[in-house]
Amino acid sequence: MTSRPVIMVGFVPVALTSLAEFQPPGSVIVIEEPDVIRKRDVAEKVRDAPVARGVIPWEYQVAGAADAFYNTHSDLDPVAIAPLQEYATPFAARLAERFGLPGAGFGAVELLRNKALLRTVTAAAGIANPESETVTGVQDVLRFMSAHPGRVVLKPANRQAAVGTRIVDHPDQVEQAWSECVLQDEGVMVPDRGFPLHMLVERYVHGHEYSVEMLVDKGEQVFANITDKVLFAGDRPIEAGHVVPADLPAATAELLLDQTRQVLRAVGFGTGIVHCEWIVTDGVSYLVECAGRFAGDGIIDLVERAYPVELVRAFWTLLRGEPLPHPLPTRAEQAAAVAFLHGEPGEVLHVAGLEEMTSAPGVVSGYLGVQPGDRIRELRSSWDRIGAVTVVSPTAEEALRRAQDATRLVQVKVQPAAPDTEHPAADQTGEATA
Secondary structure, eight states, X not given: OOOOOEXXXXXXXXXXXXXXXXXXXXXXXXXXXXXXXXXXXXXXXXXXXTTEEEEEEOOTTSTTHHHHHHHHSTTOOOSEEEEOSGGGHHHHHHHHHHHTOOOSOHHHHHHHHOHHHHHHHHHHTTOOXXXXXXXXXXXXXXXXXXXXXSOEEEEESSOOTTTTOEEEOSGGGHHHHHHHHTOOOOGGGSOTTOOOOOEEEEEOOOSEEEEEEEEEETTEEEEEEEEEEXXXXXXXXXXXXXXXXXXXXXXXXXXHHHHHHHHHHHHTOOSEEEEEEEEEETTEEEEEEEESSOOOTTHHHHHHHHTTOOHXXXXXXXXXXXXXXXXXXXXXXXEEEEEEEOOOSEEEXXXXXXXXXXXXXXXXXXXXXXOTTOEEOOSSSGGGOOEEEEEEESSHHHHHHHHHHHHTTOEEEEEEOOOOSSOOOOOSSSOOOO
């Protein structure tokens, strides 16, 4: 008898690998946008995965897509449905509702997907948010800066991976920043039809950034981790690394966990996992954003190594409506860190040092996503990073130091190029956004 399938919405290669550890062969159905299937060769990659049953092309990022899919494929009888990418969260939540399965809840993820709505709803629940406004052009941004002197952040309300996000220091920079931020092409990672433009301007909050990864069952916390973030220098808030668990005073850690629980209550989140980002300054935690999906950037791998915990397996267990066989750990046994690489924009002439990087002390995995002839793009989003290395160590400080040291063992020689104009995203790992 063929087992009931699980459905993953949005193709992420590492997710298929993870599912193969506990799912029987031929039990995973992938739903992906037709354009993305074509551009990323998804059909061939799914065929090569024994755990997969197949891929169903569907324009899942349009209104009504989940209900139309249910009416077309009501005989699938899945046992669980989950989003594996940011843009898949509304579809997966609604489809789970239609099949009568556990999920985050369509209303909750609609709020999480829209950063402007999330600010309105969470502020009403007493959660600290920076001043923020929806803007449609340069003049709106200038008016906001006049009313809120100082640095601001210009960003989309509906995108991922820091796409279209920039810190603006002075009104003289607004026109150029706007022209750059509205270029939001994610290349092979998104369908060709594009996204509507929804921009926000917000007061810049100076502080340290963290994220909370929380597994939730029927609105209640089952597991939580706090990740420390390291950013690249410059006016693009792009992660250069992550450390699990964050080395924090107990009071700060509990503040972040409590605030994340408040976000879940504010939006009415059901069952699943969230990745909420915070900036802490002067004892106040300001909400940056919150996603109703797995964290990207390899954070889940760090969590599973540090505690250790089978977080992916626990997530799918809850989405099946089944109880966990045992409580999940509350403290990490070691630390894990990931550091990302970037290089000078231009055409790659020569690469060296990958073997040295991956054999450095504490390194458990690493990759370099460019080779001679490839082009390194200006660092405008997470998609523009060119490699990563993951390290396990006894302490967070040592893990981060070893990861950063390992990246310095790689040399990438380029022929410098003019700044990008179209700036499309390449397909490297399929998991960029944190």
